[in-house]
Each structure stands twice: as structure tokens, then as C-alpha cells.
Ligand SMILES: Nc1ncnc2c1ncn2[C@@H]1O[C@H](COP(=O)(O)OP(=O)(O)O)[C@@H](O)[C@H]1O
């Protein structure tokens with residue numbers, strides 16, 4: 105059964121699409137009749153789309169985008185909410201190479217990441233399940249003399265439910281909203297902390313951006329087989345049968361593949377393969393010290409961004 109966007113999405117999305125189509129058409133000084141003709145959509149149907157009352161299929165959206173000479177995502181996005189500069193910056197960024205984008209992000213973060221006198225020490229451990237975040241976190245915190253927080257426990261406390269129930273009652277999206285709320289609260293508390301995050305925090309870009317911006321982040325990693333071996337050794341109920349085990353291994357490999365680039369954005373990376381937990385506490389502490397020194401030496405540039 106063909107599912108239309110109207111059925112799949114909230115009504116305000118239809119309204120937004122309608123407003124975007126109308127605004128793009130107006131900016132191009134096109135009449136409704138012209139747009140209908142150029143896109144091959146009937147005039148009455150286009151009128152309904154613009155009123156936010158059409159069952160807009162992806163095919164119709166694609167025809168409209170083509171006739172307006174815009175990318176289909178610009179008819180769905182909320183970019184205009186952030187103003188004209190935002191839209192121009194997005195276009196400017198689209199023309200940069202991955203390396204240039206890395207440099208631009210670094211420049212934008214330079215001020216935020218230069219340690220300010222008296223700023224709280226905030227460290228976040230990221231990585232796939234079995235990375236050792238929950239194991240190393242409290243030991244690292246003890247070593248540094250600052251408190252430890254497990255973000256998933258904060259989510260459970262916020263929801264008043266176990267993590268499994270949060271997922272089954274609110275779904276992945278509900279969990280991510282709670283995770284963000286808890287992270288925001290930790291940032292706002294302005295206290296030093298070693299934070300063990302959940303393995304999936306990197307998938308919600310807006311949450312991960314807050315984490316990268318506000319914490320010194322450490323990616324703890326190992327080969328997928330090692331992550332799997334460690335999770336297996338925890339005798340998790342989710343991998344109690346051979347089928348579940350196969351699925352779990354594929355899941356870990358798939359997640360590592362899909363998340364590798366995001367994890368790699370962390371400020372420092374530590375390979376945990378064949379290293380004892382005690383050794384790793386030292387190694388992570390040294391990596392963080394190196395990072396703090398490197399950040400202190402990087403003077404915020406007063407030059408204009410030149411890209
Ligand atoms: N460096 C390590 N070498 C071997 N086993 C480890 C190491 N770090 C953690 N483990 C074990 O792996 C399992 C998963 O660790 P955990 O800290 O719960 O990972 P995470 O919180 O990142 O999912 C635990 O049983 C833990 O004892």
C-alpha cells in the first residue's frame with residue numbers, strides 16, 4: 105500500500121510543506137498556474153498542497169521541487185526558521201570538502217573549547233556497547249577526584265522506569281529526548297563530572313553536538329569481535345540464544361560501521377584491546393592531560409573565517 109506523507113506525518117508538516125512551496129513559488133514570481141503547468145500537477149491539487157491540505161506523495165514533492173529548481177529537502181526542512189544567513193551558510197558549507205569542513209568546525213569551536221580559568225572539568229566517555237565506559241568511568245573519576253555520572257541511570261531516574269521499559273513504552277525517539285534533557289541538565293549544573301554515555305548518543309546529531317561542545321570526549325574502542333566478546337561475557341538476556349547471539353554480533357558490527365565516523369569526532373581515541381582496566385585509567389588520564397595542554401596552547405583566532 106502506497107503510504108502518503110500526509111498519513112505518515114503530523115498535519116503541521118503538510119502545512120509547512122504548503123508554506124514552503126508557496127514561498128518558493130512567490131520568490132520565483134511564478135503564478136500557481138505556471139507552477140502547475142511546469143510541474144505537471146493539476147491546479148486544484150497544487151492549491152490544496154499550498155493550503156497544507158493535500159496528501160502530498162514523495163512523487164508530487166519531487167515534481168514540485170524540480171519545477172521550482174530546489175532540492176526536495178528544502179521543501180520539508182525548517183531552515184527558513186533560522187533566517188537568510190542560515191540558509192546561505194548551509195549552501196556555503198555544502199561546497200566544502202570533508203577536510204575543509206573539519207577545519208571550519210574546529211574554528212567555530214575554538215573559543216568554546218579553550219579552557220577558561222575556573223571552568224569545570226567535564227569528561228564524557230563514548231563508544232559502542234562493551235567499550236568499557238561504565239567500567240572505566242567511576243575509576244577515572246576517582247583518579248581525577250571528580251564525581252561520576254552514568255547518563256542511562258539519569259534517564260531511568262528522569263522517566264521513573266528501567267531503560268528497557270523506557271524503550272518499550274516511549275521507543276527510541278522517546279529515549280533520545282530524555283537523554284537530551286538529562287544531558288542539558290548536567291551541562292547546566294556547571295559541575296565537574298566524568299560521564300559514561302550510552303553507546304547510541306552519537307546518532308542524535310543535536311545531542312552529540314552538545315556533548316562535543318561541552319565535554320572533553322574520549323572514544324573507547326576495540327574490534328567489533330572484542331565488543332561482542334565482552335557483551336557476551338556479561339550474560340545479557342538479550343543474547344541468551346544462538347539466534348539472538350548471531351543477531352547481536354551483526355548488530356554490533358552494523359552499529360560500529362554506521363557510527364565509526366561519529367565516534368571518531370571525539371577529542372581523543374583510546375584503543376582498549378588487550379589492555380587492563382587499570383592500565384586504561386592511566387592511559388585515558390594521560391590522553392586527557394595532553395588534550396588539556398594542547399587546548400590551552402591554542403589561542404582563539406581573532407582572524408575572520410576564511411573559506
Ligand atoms: N579493557 C577491558 N578488557 C576486558 N574487558 C573489559 C574491558 N573493559 C570493560 N570490560 C568488560 O566488558 C564488559 C562491558 O563493559 P562496560 O563497562 O559495561 O561497557 P559499556 O558501558 O561501554 O557498554 C564488562 O563486563 C567489563 O568488565
Ligand SMILES: O=C(O)C1=C[C@@H](OP(=O)(O)O)[C@@H](O)[C@H](O)C1
Nearest residue numbers: 231232233234256301302303304
Ligand atoms: O548502543 C546503543 O544504541 C545503546 C547502548 C546502551 O548503552 P551502553 O552503551 O551503556 O550499553 C543504551 O543506551 C541503549 O540500549 C542504546
Ligand SMILES: [Mg+2]
Nearest residue numbers: 237238239300
Ligand atoms: Mg554501560
